Amino acid sequence: MIAWRYLRAKRAEGGVSVMTWISLIGITLAVFALIATLAVRSGFRAEFVDTILGANAHVTIYNLGEVDPQTGAIDRTLPDYTEMAARVADVPGVIRVAPLIKGQVMANARNRNAGIEVFGIAPEDLRSIPRIGQGDAHEGRVEDFADGIAVGSGVARELNVSLGDTIKIISPNGVKTPFGTKPRVNAYPVTYIFSAGRWDIDRTRVYMPFDEAQVFFNREGVADELEVMVEEPEEVDKLMMPLLNAAGERAQLWTWRDASGGFLNALEIEDRVMFVILAILVLIATMNIVSGLIMLVKNKGRDIGILRTMGLTEGSVLRVFFICGAFTGLIGTALGVILGCLFAIYIDPIFAFVNGLSGGNAWDPSIRGIYYLPAKLELSDVASAVALSLGLSFVVTIFPARRAARMNPVEALRYE
Structure with missing residues (x-):
């Protein structure tokens, strides 16, 4: 209840700061970018492999x-x-x-x-x-x-x-x-x-x-x-x-993996690198939660002192501010998932719009190999993005929440 009141309070009342809104928007955009990238990666690989398997031999048998x-x-x-x-x-x-x-x-x-x-x-x-x-x-x-x-x-x-x-x-x-x-x-x-x-x-x-x-x-x-x-x-x-x-x-075999294995391995390496880069973006976005929570703790110092003198334990104070930070990460992650899924579902009209703005040169099939930008939503990709965002949001929230819980009520009320 206390955490919810702090989240709903206006800035003039010492409630949610601008930094909290910035962190919310940052987490939303970071999760959206991560899910969109993973969906495009999965779609590109699926389309590329399907063209290989649908137009070429799975195994070719030669004579030695x-x-x-x-x-x-x-x-x-x-x-x-x-x-x-x-x-x-x-x-x-x-x-x-x-x-x-x-x-x-x-x-x-x-x-x-x-x-x-x-x-x-x-x-x-x-x-x-x-x-x-x-x-x-x-x-x-x-x-x-x-x-x-x-x-x-x-x-x-x-x-x-x-x-x-x-x-x-x-x-x-x-x-x-x-x-x-x-x-x-x-x-x-x-x-x-x-x-x-x-x-x-x-x-x-x-x-x-x-x-x-x-x-x-x-x-x-x-x-x-x-x-x-x-x-x-x-x-x-x-x-x-x-x-x-x-x-x-005297037979000799050549599989589709032998023919395209190098390219597929390069895709796998690129996928891992992109995931790490976007994970860093999610981390940067979640770090803004720390700034917002520290400002919230500073504004609510008097409240913390009064609550502590009324018998509220350190663990209860920690939970109050942990919920404030985790709720920001939860809402930002949920919004990012929605935007990322909508991007993957409606990628065709989005791509057509971008291609029109660029004069039809947004996608060169002679370089990309395939004729359009595919996207494929995978449950594992969405789950990994959600787990990463929520995990980082919860972890970075612990530090300012512990700081609030360990605040000395005498020091908090000294000048009140």
Whole structure:
């Protein structure tokens, strides 16, 4: 009751000071910034990993390779890819296995050129790729893929092509003639345009029917690799030995963690650093509670002396001022949580507004990799922010509250 009266009292009556309001606003903004940052971090990682798992192989199976005695080159193709794919598909936890032909070539359309990476894949396998054959952002019908090629939205923009247009695919390793190797040039209609949600994928990737890719890249009767999708991509390490045993002794595996592990590790380090920095901001905000409480204790010195002479114990006085400081931290934390959650929920219109103010340059997908700023609220993130803010608020409140409790009532009433 006493703490509540002190909190409601006006400044002229020796109540809550300006410093207390400053600390309340500071804690609110600090908790808001912490929750918003954690939500954006979680959303960015979730979106980035989803684009990896939804458009790329969870595990890629290569051949260790054999040296060609005539040319000295290492041949890593898979001549028995059909049998190998059947064995790998029988491994528990594997949901799809697709033979692939891969090659880096150049694409041309109306005097515009672009470097691309061609994936030769069967039409039924393309339809099963979540971010490619099953995505919402696409043009055309994936069923028409067998009649042409599927290109990323970035490739289509770079070459300024749309559905039905023709693209020339140029490979320097083409037809062998008595006068040397002649570049192979074939023209294909664009029958499907996809968007995988990743700038680097949409900007470089083109899919070609598997049979046509075998002919175009001189891979008749062989495949370059096997693309494997599993039920639990996060637990892919547990399937390494079964996959190696099924693929054969000369097989070599490359998981999605191997391909993107460095970037994900960098994200984890950045997350920890950002959490520490924002935790320091929360600490600075909570330190203002100390200033406000010290001023409150000084203003209420006469009251403390009277209460002590009436029989109020040191512990009771400590609780009075502890409640005053803790209540400030509690209200500031609650307001910060509300603002942070609202920011994460309505991040799309907020981002659109900021992007409009900046002239559309607030987010560069060529640098960020993805096309928008995502946010994902995690209960653990909100709980950690609340625990940090309340813990610091309670700890810093103890010092001025103890000072008030140990005040000598004779000294407090000496000049009254």
